[in-house]
Amino acid sequence: MAGLSRLLPASRAVSSPDDQKGIFSRGLSWRLRRIREQIIKASLFLCGLVSVLTTIGIIVSLFGEAIGFFLRPEVDLYHFLTGTMWRPLGRPVSPDNFGILPLVNGTVMVAALSGMIALPIGLLTAIFLSEYAPEGMRRVLKPVLEILAGVPSVVYGYFAISFITPQLRTLADWVNSVAGTAIRVDFFNALSASIVMGVMILPLVSSISEDAMRSVPQALREGAYALGATKLEVALRVVVPAALSGILAGFILAFSRAVGETMIVAIAAGSTPRVTLNPLSSIQTMTGFIVQVSFGDTPMGSINSQSIYAVGATLFIMTFIMNVISNYIMRRFREVYE
Amino acid sequence: MVTSTPNATTIEAAQNTTDGVVLSTQGLNVYYGDKLALRDISMDIYRNQITAIIGPSGCGKSTLIRCYNRMNDLIPSARVEGRVLFEGTNIYAPGVDAVEVRRRIGMVFQKPNPFPKSIYDNVAFGPRINGFKGNMDDIVENALRQAALWDEVKDQLHESGLALSGGQQQRLCIARALAVEPEVILMDEPASALDPIATLKIEELMQELKQRYSIVIVTHNMQQAARVSDMTAFISIDRENPDARIGVLVEYGTTQQIFTNPINKETEDYVSGRFG
Amino acid sequence: MTGQQLVNGNFERFLRRKRLMGRIFHVILLISTLVGLVMLAVLIVDIAIEGGAWLTPTLFTNYHSRRPEQAGMKSGIAGSLIVLSLTALFSFPLGVGAAVYLEEYAPKNRLTEFININISNLGGVPSVVYGMLGLTVFSRGFGLFKPNSWLVQALNLPVDPRNGYIFSVLGLEMRLPFGNSLLTGGLAMTLLILPTVIMASREAIRAVPNSIREAAFGLGATPWQVVSRQVLPAALPGILTGMILALSRAMGEAAPLIILGAFTYVPFLPRTIWDQFTVMPIQIYNWITLPQPEYRVHLSAAGILVLLVVLLGMNALAVYLRNRFEKRW
Numbered sequence: 001m002a003g004l005s006r007l008l009p010a011s012r013a014v015s016s017p018d019d020q021k022g023i024f025s026r027g028l029s030w031r032l033r034r035i036r037e038q039i040i041k042a043s044l045f046l047c048g049l050v051s052v053l054t055t056i057g058i059i060v061s062l063f064g065e066a067i068g069f070f071l072r073p074e075v076d077l078y079h080f081l082t083g084t085m086w087r088p089l090g091r092p093v094s095p096d097n098f099g100i101l102p103l104v105n106g107t108v109m110v111a112a113l114s115g116m117i118a119l120p121i122g123l124l125t126a127i128f129l130s131e132y133a134p135e136g137m138r139r140v141l142k143p144v145l146e147i148l149a150g151v152p153s154v155v156y157g158y159f160a161i162s163f164i165t166p167q168l169r170t171l172a173d174w175v176n177s178v179a180g181t182a183i184r185v186d187f188f189n190a191l192s193a194s195i196v197m198g199v200m201i202l203p204l205v206s207s208i209s210e211d212a213m214r215s216v217p218q219a220l221r222e223g224a225y226a227l228g229a230t231k232l233e234v235a236l237r238v239v240v241p242a243a244l245s246g247i248l249a250g251f252i253l254a255f256s257r258a259v260g261e262t263m264i265v266a267i268a269a270g271s272t273p274r275v276t277l278n279p280l281s282s283i284q285t286m287t288g289f290i291v292q293v294s295f296g297d298t299p300m301g302s303i304n305s306q307s308i309y310a311v312g313a314t315l316f317i318m319t320f321i322m323n324v325i326s327n328y329i330m331r332r333f334r335e336v337y338e
Numbered sequence: 339m340v341t342s343t344p345n346a347t348t349i350e351a352a353q354n355t356t357d358g359v360v361l362s363t364q365g366l367n368v369y370y371g372d373k374l375a376l377r378d379i380s381m382d383i384y385r386n387q388i389t390a391i392i393g394p395s396g397c398g399k400s401t402l403i404r405c406y407n408r409m410n411d412l413i414p415s416a417r418v419e420g421r422v423l424f425e426g427t428n429i430y431a432p433g434v435d436a437v438e439v440r441r442r443i444g445m446v447f448q449k450p451n452p453f454p455k456s457i458y459d460n461v462a463f464g465p466r467i468n469g470f471k472g473n474m475d476d477i478v479e480n481a482l483r484q485a486a487l488w489d490e491v492k493d494q495l496h497e498s499g500l501a502l503s504g505g506q507q508q509r510l511c512i513a514r515a516l517a518v519e520p521e522v523i524l525m526d527e528p529a530s531a532l533d534p535i536a537t538l539k540i541e542e543l544m545q546e547l548k549q550r551y552s553i554v555i556v557t558h559n560m561q562q563a564a565r566v567s568d569m570t571a572f573i574s575i576d577r578e579n580p581d582a583r584i585g586v587l588v589e590y591g592t593t594q595q596i597f598t599n600p601i602n603k604e605t606e607d608y609v610s611g612r613f614g
Numbered sequence: 615m616t617g618q619q620l621v622n623g624n625f626e627r628f629l630r631r632k633r634l635m636g637r638i639f640h641v642i643l644l645i646s647t648l649v650g651l652v653m654l655a656v657l658i659v660d661i662a663i664e665g666g667a668w669l670t671p672t673l674f675t676n677y678h679s680r681r682p683e684q685a686g687m688k689s690g691i692a693g694s695l696i697v698l699s700l701t702a703l704f705s706f707p708l709g710v711g712a713a714v715y716l717e718e719y720a721p722k723n724r725l726t727e728f729i730n731i732n733i734s735n736l737g738g739v740p741s742v743v744y745g746m747l748g749l750t751v752f753s754r755g756f757g758l759f760k761p762n763s764w765l766v767q768a769l770n771l772p773v774d775p776r777n778g779y780i781f782s783v784l785g786l787e788m789r790l791p792f793g794n795s796l797l798t799g800g801l802a803m804t805l806l807i808l809p810t811v812i813m814a815s816r817e818a819i820r821a822v823p824n825s826i827r828e829a830a831f832g833l834g835a836t837p838w839q840v841v842s843r844q845v846l847p848a849a850l851p852g853i854l855t856g857m858i859l860a861l862s863r864a865m866g867e868a869a870p871l872i873i874l875g876a877f878t879y880v881p882f883l884p885r886t887i888w889d890q891f892t893v894m895p896i897q898i899y900n901w902i903t904l905p906q907p908e909y910r911v912h913l914s915a916a917g918i919l920v921l922l923v924v925l926l927g928m929n930a931l932a933v934y935l936r937n938r939f940e941k942r943w
């Protein structure tokens with residue numbers, strides 16, 4: 001049995017196997033390395049925390065100043081939310097001058113009109129790219145869409161006011177001469193801005209819808225084809241319904257983008273806040289107002305400059321809710337296929 | 339029946355060639371979350387021997403070998419109970435640095451995974467991160483020679499490791515592991531992704547390497563285990579509770595004994611190909 | 615339809631109608647897809663026509679002037695370049711650092727999930743909000759450094775009403791708050807593009823196969839060694855591509871910078887990060903709003919051309935990087 005003892009675990013030789021002073025180094029370099037790893041991990045964590053700090057910063061700065069705005073005697077929250085007149089420089093100063101509905105009206109009208117352009121065209125483009133287009137065409141079209149998405153909004157604003165608006169006016173004149181109507185296109189109007197904004201958010205709608213459609217398993221399509229369905233039927237009756245929640249999430253996201261867009265409306269939509277359904281008239285959006293005030297030279301702390309925070313807070317709440325809804329829909333969509 | 343210590347013939351065989359136990363598990367249990375994957379594994383790995391771990395797939399062979407160098411730490415749901423002793427010290431004791439363990443117990447994986455760098459940089463990576471001093475060229479050449487790859491690549495050390503054939507890539511991974519001068523080399527089905535000729539080269543290499551290192555190899559190829567190893571451990575599913583799929587050590591002994599004269603009926607069925 | 619009905623000639627007609635509808639639909643799809651293409655073409659042609667003649671060296675060598683023939687974008691170009699550099703400088707470490715943390719280190723707990731949600735929400739926040747954030751926090755410092763604020767009174771800080779609290783760190787001048795300076799602009803733009811940079815970096819890091827990490831760990835590498843020596847080098851092309859695309863978006867932004875106080879008339883080149891500034895998009899916007907057609911129609915178009923060329927260059931670089939260095943695993 002002597003041989004057996006030679007073969008038994010060498011643990012007998014050391015006091016206890018859990019006493020790790022045995023054979024693994026615990027020297028200075030090991031300790032230094034441990035500390036270095038901890039410091040690195042902590043620094044990286046702080047980088048991750050920046051996003052949380054940013055959110056806190058946004059909330060504090062927006063709502064902090066907005067509260068300051070509402071604490072002013074000349075303003076009250078009820079009139080702010082329900083008033084139909086936005087005239088911050090109006091005299092005499094009264095809560096009636098600070099109703100946000102005109103700005104909301106302008107924002108929603110422009111966004112909705114641009115959506116009416118971008119959503120159908122974007123969806124059709126996505127269907128084409130996902131279900132119909134040959135590889136060569138995709139390779140050309142996708143970069144084009146990416147370029148469209150990358151054009152700065154000032155450029156779109158320029159296009160709106162220097163090209164679209166004159167065309168609209170010419171069109172209106174022609175219609176008037178032919179049909180005897182008296183349509184008037186203001187120099188600044190919501191429609192021009194909406195048209196170019198639609199083109200700007202078109203790629204967003206298209207790419208999200210396309211992603212949603214591409215994730216539909218091929219097996220679904222094949223099942224439909226095997227039953228004798230045509231390409232049109234497969235696309236419209238199988239793929240799009242299957243991808244519907246992703247497409248819907250994309251719509252909401254694009255609408256949210258349109259709501260937050262600034263330069264196009266600042267250039268082309270006008271600076272006359274009013275509650276109206278006429279897209280050919282001059283209006284003002286929330287973002288347009290914010291830029292208008294900042295562009296001028298309003299003194300710090302004045303009611304005008306503080307009002308942009310209240311408007312900004314409203315804008316933030318609107319886009320935040322839309323993004324949350326969109327994310328929720330996207331997450332529910334993901335579960336369906338996993 | 340679980341045999342955890344070798345029987346008489348084994349001791350005799352081992353006595354002739356070894357001077358001790360380099361790795362030892364004691365009552366090792368491994369859980370993935372709540373699910374028990376391996377139960378009560380106790381076995382010794384002998385120095386300068388090739389120990390093969392065989393058994394049907396999905397029984398925990400890879401899980402076991404990954405316990406030896408604490409690679410299961412990388413899986414968040416994995417939990418290890420019991421002890422794994424390396425040269426008498428429990429590598430799972432609190433305060434033991436897994437990084438240090440892995441330098442001394444190296445691993446070669448099933449699918450060759452060279453880094454997307456040059457051959458030279460692949461081999462030099464291990465020494466560099468461990469702060470090896472000395473002539474790196476010598477270290478690289480030495481490792482590549484030991485892995486029987488030097489002659490084939492000595493003129494293309496700065497080409498990408500990914501440009502090599504499958505068998506060469508795996509030998510590169512072996513050289514990479516050797517460059518940090520480990521004491522044990524763990525191999526998780528090292529030849530399963532390779533063609534027969536490359537496989538043969540790896541097996542010849544293992545025979546040379548065992549003179550300097552202790553080798554543990556997981557393989558689903560029984561003939562390979564019979565050709566190459568000195569000791570064989572047979573891991574299979576606990577027969578008393580087959581639905582739970584818990585891996586247990588069924589039998590462990592010299593390769594000769596396991597393949598010609600197994601004690602356990604299940605072992606005999608497996609090595610004679612009646613199941614698995 | 616029963617089998618009988620299908621066998622009769624009706625099915626032929628049914629099929630033909632389906633095929634017709636299919637072809638019409640195909641045409642509709644083609645037209646829709648081309649709408650985007652056509653609009654882009656019209657846009658480019660319009661700008662080229664209106665601005666081409668005004669694309670002269672003056673555009674680059676002169677500041678804005680009351681005389682259109684002498685007006686240029688020099689301060690805007692300089693400002694854009696500096697703001698972009700600052701943005702790149704800040705967003706690269708912060709963005710890649712956050713991505714590395716979330717992909718390689720972060721445990722699966724509520725805090726990590728919260729950070730994830732935060733980043734994805736921040737991506738959808740309108741750019742004006744970032745401008746207002748920059749204005750309140752960086753430019754004005756919450757008003758904490760005004761001469762009569764509680765902080766200044768309590769600590770008895772020597773504040774200059776216009777420039778704030780000035781002190782020096784390692785021989786460099788520091789100011790609090792940052793005012794409407796290049797630094798503020800860079801910081802605000804950093805926060806604006808940070809969610810994009812983080813998301814692009816995460817994808818690039820995720821694309822690195824796990825076998826590489828396993829091999830590195832197996833050799834005794836620490837987590838940071840695995841990241842810095844294997845994962846990041848392999849993910850770098852993807853990270854850089856994402857960053858360049860994010861930066862090109864930042865270059866075209868005007869609204870946030872207007873809000874935090876970038877001026878339109880800046881007749882000098884900035885020398886320190888504390889100087890006031892303007893950027894190309896703002897100068898273009900300013901020209902668009904001026905009544906004279908030389909500014910409103912022509913100079914702005916010329917400025918747009920310059921801006922588009924720069925953006926095209928950046929995007930081309932990103933695409934080149936992506937194609938040349940993308941690793942096929």
